[in-house]
Amino acid sequence: MENPDCILCRGRNADAELDRIEVWQDDHWRLTVALSSEVMEFAYLEPKRHISHIHALDGAEAASFGTAMARCSEALRSTTGADVVYVYIFGDGVPHLHVHLAPHRDGDALNDSMIRGEIVEEKLPNGMTSFQSAEFPPLPREDLEQIANRLRRKLND
Known part of the structure; x- marks a missing residue:
């Protein structure tokens, strides 16, 4: 279902305006690449159907998202030739899910x-590195555990 107020619902018709080009699509998803970026092949994966946020994925889009x-x-x-592909999802004012x-x-x-x-980076004994903000101290552990337990119950009920 298209949203007439959503630029991403326009698909290829909006690509020139967004300075990108479509490089792949299937029945549910399309991938575009930015033509103006400081990163080689910065891309956007978005559902063809209007879905506002990742928590609203359902049906065929949800089933095919991982693939x-x-x-x-x-x-x-x-x-x-990248070492890794970072994945970001921001709520950046566009009311259509785009990864x-x-x-x-x-x-x-x-x-x-x-x-x-x-x-602030700290090398951990296991070889991993911990990254923390010097401006934002860690939240209280008991609060984080409490939320984690609520999430566990919600996901396992």
């Missing part, structure tokens, strides 16, 4: 920090 993500991400990774796929190579414009403020 479409994996296929498009791997194609972007191998085509660009940002950003192929990342060492030295490009991307970073791996998604936290606001000065980032």
